[in-house]
Amino acid sequence: MKELEKIKRISIASTLFILAVLIGVLTFERPKNMYAFNTENTLETLTTTSYLISMDELDKNNSVLIDVRSQYEYEKGHLENAINMALPEILTEENQLILNDLKDGKTMVVYGKNVQEANMPFLMLYQLGFTNIKLLSVKLDYLQNKLIVSKEEVEKPVSNIQDFINESVKNSKKPIVLEKVKAEPKRVITVQKKKKKPVEGGC
Amino acid sequence: MxxxxxxxxxxxxxxxxxxxxxxxxxxxxxxxKYQKQEGIKSEALLSHATSPERYISTDQIANKIINKDPSFILIDVREEESFKNYSLPNAINIPLAKLFDEESLPYLNQSQFDVVFFSNDHFYADQAWMLCNRRGFKNLRVLNGGLNTWFTTIINPEKPSQDMPAEAFELYATRKASSMYFGVFYPDQQAVAEESISNTPAPKKVITVQKKKKKPVEGGC
Missing domain, CATH: 1.20.5 (Single alpha-helices involved in coiled-coils or other helix-helix interfaces)
Incomplete structure (x- = not known):
């Protein structure tokens, strides 16, 4: 009798245990949107490889353009054959499926209103493991509702600030010469005077 | 059986x-097996990256520097060469490639000061921001437009044209004043200084009033 009860207990305990393990395995969820690179790896690739391409270098047959502007801006005008994927939505399941299809194939080329705007989605996708990704260095403008694509150089200083300051100091030491405003010569308009004619006879 | x-x-x-x-x-x-993820989750990072909260304007920074605000440190992520040529006052140079070096981490990974990244534009600064943000560093900011905007707004502000509103003139005056603080001289600056010197109070003039002499009474009619 005692033996029987012991078996009962053991079997109940073991079935419960197996059940728990099974439930654990079945509900094991794969975490989404995992990073493939840590920050140090990413930094190294950022500083050692060239990830920027210009419009001329773009191989149209071998790359897929990704427009990261909002849908409204995309519909207003976009580059040929570009896919729209606004920055806040790049991690949605739908978009991740599209991106995963592109993962081992053509080069993904990200572009936005300017390079700075496309920088964030580019970095984000790179860290998620899309290594075949490039950044298009263009600037988009509109002229009379027509999309204009111009080249943009990244991180190009507009001017040498130190030189500008030195120059201004130098200039300030020069005595100020006030330019005399020359009075415009008076224009002489000659009006031909009517000659007085001798009085002619009236009627 | x-x-x-x-x-x-x-x-x-x-x-x-x-x-x-x-x-x-x-x-x-x-x-x-999944590799343990470094830093904050990708969704959180994306939402941080989407918000423009991290940008700080050049006017704000100029104001802070002039008022000697001690609550922030400036990090120049450009190369050392450009840093030596010109940088913001009291900036610390951490080239992007050396962002995670041991010497630079004490500056970035602290909660005492605001960290403001800047470069020529905000392209590299944004990259530095994103990587540090992923690591969970606090109080990170990015100078909007970087040194290029710094030049066009603070160092060499554009003079407003006559038809612009009064605010534009006020802004120009503030920016011009701050550019003088950062070492720019204007040709009219000296003239103004000299003028103020010559404006010493003039000696009091003694005005003598001639008294009318009493004249002998003249005959009336």
Whole structure:
């Protein structure tokens, strides 16, 4: 009798245990949107490889353009054959499926209103493991509702600030010469005077 | 006969149970392994990256520098060469490639000061911001437009044209004043200074009023 009860207990305990393990395995969820690179790896690739391409270098047959502007801006005008994927939505399941299809194939080329705007989605996708990704260095403008694509150089200083300051100091030491405003010569308009004619006879 | 068989199987019952558990344990080992993720989750990082909260304007920074605000540090992520040529006052140079070097981490990974990244534009500064943000560093900001905007707004502000609103003139005056603080001289600056010197109060003039002399009474009519 005692033996029987012991078996009962053991079997109940073991079935419960197996059940728990099974439930654990079945509900094991794969975490989404995992990073493939840590920050140090990413930094190294950022500083050692060239990830920027210009419009001329773009191989149209071998790359897929990704427009990261909002849908409204995309519909207003976009580059040929570009896919729209606004920055806040790049991690949605739908978009991740599209991106995963592109993962081992053509080069993904990200572009936005300017390079700075496309920088964030580019970095984000790179860290998620899309290594075949490039950044298009263009600037988009509109002229009379027509999309204009111009080249943009990244991180190009507009001017040498130190030189500008030195120059201004130098200039300030020069005595100020006030330019005399020359009075415009008076224009002489000659009006031909009517000659007085001798009085002619009236009627 | 049946009973005998059952009895024989049941005599192995503990071994069978143990075998099942060992198999299950083996299964756990075979479960796919995931590398432990560094830093904050990708969704959180994306939402941080989407918000423009991190940008700080050049006017704000100029104001802070002039008022000697001690609550922030400036980090120049450009190359050392450009840093030596010109940088913001009291900026610390951490080239992007050396962002995670041991010497630079104490500056970035602290909660005492606001960290403001800047470069020529905000392209590299944004990259530095994103990587540091992923690591969970606090109080990170980016100078909007970087040194290029710094030049066009603070160092060499554009003079407003006559038809612009009064605010534009006020802004120009503030920016011009701050550019003088950062070392720019204007040709009219000296003239103004000299003028203010010559404006010393003039000596009081003594005005003598000639008194009318009393004249002898003249005859009336």
């Amino acid at each position: 049946d009973k005998k068989k059952i009895a024989r199987v049941t005599s192995f019952r503990y071994q069978i149970l143990a075998l099942i558990f060992i198999l299950l344990a083996g299964g756990l080992v075979l479960l796919p």
